[in-house]
Amino acid sequence: MxxxxxxxxxxxxxxxxxxxGRFVVEKNSLKVTSPDSLKDVYECAIGNFGVPEYGGTMVGSVYYPKSNQKACKSFEDVDVSLKKKPGGIPIFLLADRGECYFTLKAWNAQNGGAAAILVADDRVEPLITMDNPEEEDARADYLQNITIPSALITKELGDKIKKELSKGGMVNINLDWTEALxxxxxxxxxxxxxxxxxxxxxxxxxxxxxxxxxxxxxxxxxxxxxxxxxxxxxxxxxxxxxxxxxxxxxxxxxxxxxxxxxxxxxxxxxxxxxxxxxxxxxxxxxxxxxxxxxxxxxxxxxxxxxxxxxxxxxxxxxxxxxxxxxxxxxxxxxxxxxxxxxxxxxxxxxxxxxxxxxxxxxxxxxxxxxxxxxxxxxxxxxxxxxxxxxxxxxxxxxxxxxxxxxxLSRDMQTNECLENNGGCWQDKAANITACRDTFRGRVCECPIVQGVKFSGDGYTHCEASGALRCEINNGGCWKGTKDGRTYSACIDDHTKGCKCPPGFKGDGVNSCEDIDECKDKLACQCPECKCKNTWGSYECSCSGNLLYMHEHDTCISKATSTEYSWSFVWVIILGLAVSGVAGYALYKYRIRRYMDSEIRAIMAQYMPLDNQGEEPDHMHHVQGPHVQGPHVHNV
Structure with a gap:
């Protein structure tokens, strides 16, 4: 591309x-602070990846590996760790150009712990801009995760640094982006x-x-x-x-x-x-x-x-x-x-x-x-x-x-929703909006209100879905009140549709119109019936001395109904009377027998009865006016 x-x-x-064409290679300053033999200010080219420290500086010590010098492989097994030690100076990895993409070199250096990567050119030429891979290789997952800064240095400077390091010397560098912009x-x-x-x-x-x-x-x-x-x-x-x-x-x-x-x-x-x-x-x-x-x-x-x-x-x-x-x-x-x-x-x-x-x-x-x-x-x-x-x-x-x-601070509020609702969907009547301010600017996302999820694209429409959706703006469905009656087209379950209630017709969202059942002969169909349409329903009546029976959609005589009713009442009264007489007779018979039996049993304890034989004198001895009999137990 x-x-x-x-x-x-x-x-x-x-x-x-x-x-x-005039393509300008953007540069920043590289200052060698030690050793004295290399002290000077050099130019280096900023890579077109990673995060350059614009406006700032970074100090580090250069490390050139004994193996993997082109940084095309991982540094997990490197003999010296590239990570900065506590109280130590950050490490700048020096790598040679060639064999693999500049971005892969930077990624391996970053994973190894380096604070920055310096790539030494392998040919004598003006500085170039290190770029990302071309389209067919630009899908690598690591590309957007490179965060260390990178710089391309000339072959001449690279050779000088390598020579000093090979003698056991230490090369310290100050990367300076303060004048890069x-x-x-x-x-x-x-x-x-x-x-x-x-x-x-x-x-x-x-x-x-x-x-x-x-x-x-x-x-x-x-x-x-x-x-x-x-x-x-x-x-x-x-x-x-x-x-x-x-x-x-x-x-x-x-x-x-x-x-x-x-x-x-x-x-x-x-x-x-x-x-x-x-x-x-x-x-x-x-x-x-x-x-x-x-x-x-x-x-x-x-x-x-x-x-x-x-x-x-x-x-x-x-x-x-x-x-x-x-x-x-x-x-x-x-x-x-x-x-x-x-x-x-x-x-x-x-x-x-x-x-x-x-x-x-x-x-x-x-x-x-x-x-x-x-x-x-x-x-x-x-x-x-x-x-x-x-x-x-x-x-x-x-x-x-x-x-x-x-x-100085990234804690920002955009407040874009305050004007024109940010161009997002909103329901002014219910005070519901899909506009939400974030650090990245406003986003149009259908909201969740009182536990009810709204679904849609967030720009042109949002509608409630799921249980309890009818509690929020009636689920976006039609609702009407007239003559003391209220009807709704919202179905309060896990569906998200709108359906006009019985007695109405329409789309259920924008409108529901009353159905005239009388006009369409949908109700009160018996010959003697009269039909009166009401909002959302109807009323049936009968002409003359007739009574309307709703269950059968028919008219019957009021007199017949009355006669039938009184006959039914008399049958009930007669039945109750018969039940009373029968109960009384049963009472008289059962209770009387029981009482007679009990009285006879008691009296048998104190005097002989007609149906009992005489007992010997030693069983009952009368002494004066006092009579003492056996104890009586209530069973």
């Missing part, structure tokens, strides 16, 4: 008589050369990740006037002899004036290069319109939301999708369309023409040929595109003692 862009840019430069005043001007294409592999993915993560910091810096930011887009010019070719037609707009590579590198499928150019132009025009309205920081919102809502993979990389994003941010679509103009016309586009002119380096800044490229105070940033690393570089661009608080 990177080589192709350089070649394509060179095609454009040819038309203006400058095929060479200009820092003239209280405001930093920076620009990001980027691309709307999201199908160019790992580099596009990392670019989008950076934009999303850096958005919050960028917007705070811009809103408070600490920085002046501008986005830019690389295009090239198709030579006039090829404007009618299939390649130029599919990759260029305005008759070959502005071109971009085909995203899939296949002209027969997917989106074309001209689609990328148009979207790039739309993003540039969005920034122009937002900047004219005094809100240039909205560009970060648009680019972030567009990448989420309108990806190429989902076939949403279109004007329609882009317009939805623009509308959600409250920016005038007509002004942006006017800025874009007619992409089929054989005329210059003012925006893209200015972009092509800006690609050419001016002053200390070289030509922009790499995507992405960050330029701070007219100096190209080197190092990985990481939120913390870039913020450090921007802060290094302020005049000393004028740095804003954000450079």
């Amino acid at each position: 990177r080589e192709k862009l350089v070649v394509l840019a060179c095609v454009w430069f040819v038309l203006y008589g400058s095929c060479l 200009p820092h003239p005043d209280e405001r930093v001007e920076y620009e990001l050369w980027t691309n709307s294409n999201d199908e160019c592999g790992p580099k596009c993915d990392r670019q989008l990740d950076f934009i999303r993560s850096f958005k919050g910091a960028a917007q705070i810096l811009e809103q408070k006037g600490y920085t002046q930011f501008a986005p830019h887009y690389i295009t090239w010019y198709c030579p006039e002899a090829f404007t009618l070719s299939k390649q130029c037609k599919s990759q260029c707009i305005n008759h070959g004036r502005y071109c971009a590579p085909d995203p899939e590198e296949d002209f027969s499928k997917g989106y074309d290069g001209k689609d990328v150019v148009v979207q790039n132009l739309r993003q540039a025009c969005f920034f122009k319109v937002a900047n004219e309205s005094g809100k240039p920081w909205q560009w970060w919102d648009y680019v972030t939301d567009f990448s989420i809502r309108c990806p190429m993979k989902e076939k949403k990389y279109t004007k329609e999708c882009a317009d939805q994003v623009i509308k959600s941010l409250g920016v005038d679509i007509k002004k942006i369309d006017e800025c874009i103009g007619d992409t089929e016309a054989d005329v210059d586009n003012p925006i893209l023409k200015a972009e092509q002119e800006s690609q050419i380096g001016k002053g200390s800044r070289g030509d922009v040929t790499i995507l992405p490229t960050l330029v701070v105070n007219n100096r190209q940033y080197r190092g990985k595109l990481d939120k913390g690393a870039v913020l450090k570089a921007i802060c290094a661009g302020f005049e000393e003692t004028t740095e804003p608080d954000i450079c």
Whole structure:
């Protein structure tokens, strides 16, 4: 990808008589502090990976291994640990160029414990910029995890350091980035050369990740006037002899004036290069319109939301999708369309023409040929595109003692949700919003309210789902009250649908209309029945001296009903009377027999009865008026 862009840019430069291009190798200062024989200040080239210490310095002692001198293997079994010992000086690993990628050397040095890596060139030449692997090798997991700074030194300096170390000497170095970026005043001007294409592999993915993560910091810096930011887009010019070719037609707009590579590198499928150019132009025009309205920081919102809502993979990389994003941010679509103009016309586009002119380096800044490229105070940033690393570089661009608080603390609040709800979904009636402020800027995510999860894209819609969802804004369903009755279309279970209740018809979300059961002959169907429609229901009655029976949907005579009722009552009364008489008779018979039996048993203890024989005199002896009989037990 990177080589192709350089070649394509060179095609454009040819038309203006400058095929060479002016790529500037960004450098920092390397000062050898010992031994005396090497004391001096040297230049070294900053690597395009890792985290350069912009604005700072780092002191270390150089170590050159006896084996694995090109650092293409792990240093786990190295004879001397590269890790800094307590109270000791950090170790700078010196490695030779060759055999493997610069990034792999840095990764092995970092894992071994080195604080920085110095790569000695293997040939006599001007310093070059050490870069990431090309596209086919750029998917290595470690690339974004490199955090140590790196520097390329000349072969001459490398040989001198090795010679001193071979004699048992110690070489101490001070890496100095304080002048790597200009820092003239209280405001930093920076620009990001980027691309709307999201199908160019790992580099596009990392670019989008950076934009999303850096958005919050960028917007705070811009809103408070600490920085002046501008986005830019690389295009090239198709030579006039090829404007009618299939390649130029599919990759260029305005008759070959502005071109971009085909995203899939296949002209027969997917989106074309001209689609990328148009979207790039739309993003540039969005920034122009937002900047004219005094809100240039909205560009970060648009680019972030567009990448989420309108990806190429989902076939949403279109004007329609882009317009939805623009509308959600409250920016005038007509002004942006006017800025874009007619992409089929054989005329210059003012925006893209200015972009092509800006690609050419001016002053200390070289030509922009790499995507992405960050330029701070007219100096190209080197190092990985990481939120913390870039913020450090921007802060290094302020005049000393004028740095804003954000450079001293990362505890920021963006408060983007306070304006236009951040372009996210919201339910004003229920005071529910999908907008949430974070350090990385606002995000549009459907919320969880009172334990109820809302689902949706967070931008255009969110709806409650799961149990208890009807308690939150009635689950987003219709609800109505009339004549003292309330009906709801929300189903309070684990579903998330809306269904009009019985007696109503409609979509259940926006409306439910009362069904006139009487008009449609859905109720009160008996010949004598009369039907009266009510809201959500109906009432049935009968004409004349008739009574309506709801269970059978029929009318019966009130007199018949009354006669039937009194007959039923008399049957019940007669039954109760018979039951009473029978009970009394049973009582009389059973109780009387029982009592007679008991009385006879008692009296038999004191006097002979008719049915008993006479007992001998010695069994009952009467003495005066007192009679003493046996004890009586209650059984």
